[in-house]
Amino acid sequence: MSTTARGYSAPAGLPESRYLDAAQCEQLWTDQERLHSGTRTHAERRAHEMQDTAAYLEELGAPADITQVTENASSRFRRAAPHTWPLSR
Known part of the structure; x- marks a missing residue:
């Protein structure tokens, strides 16, 4: 078993390049889960x-067009995004 530059050690019988692919996929999955749940959470707050x-x-008499567009977009995302990540491992 050899250790790669990234610190991963491929198990015996598994080519190192295949193991790196699996490790990188795991990190990508974790990043996607975080992005999905975090974006939904922040969309609620932002709305x-x-x-x-x-x-x-409006109290100040200033236009709020862009603010209202941002509120609507955040609300739409919040409603459209499921509460949990739709895929399972």
Whole structure:
């Protein structure tokens, strides 16, 4: 068993390049799960922040067009994104 430059050790009988592919896929999967759950969480927060910001801008008499677009986009994403990652390992 040899250790690669990235610190991974391929198990006996498994070519090192195949093991690296598996390790890289695992990292990609973890990154995708984090992106998906984090984006949904932040979309919920962002929609509420934009609601408050739009109300404040309207009180000031300032246009809130872009703020409202951001609120709508965040709300749509929040509703469209499932609560859990749709794939299972």
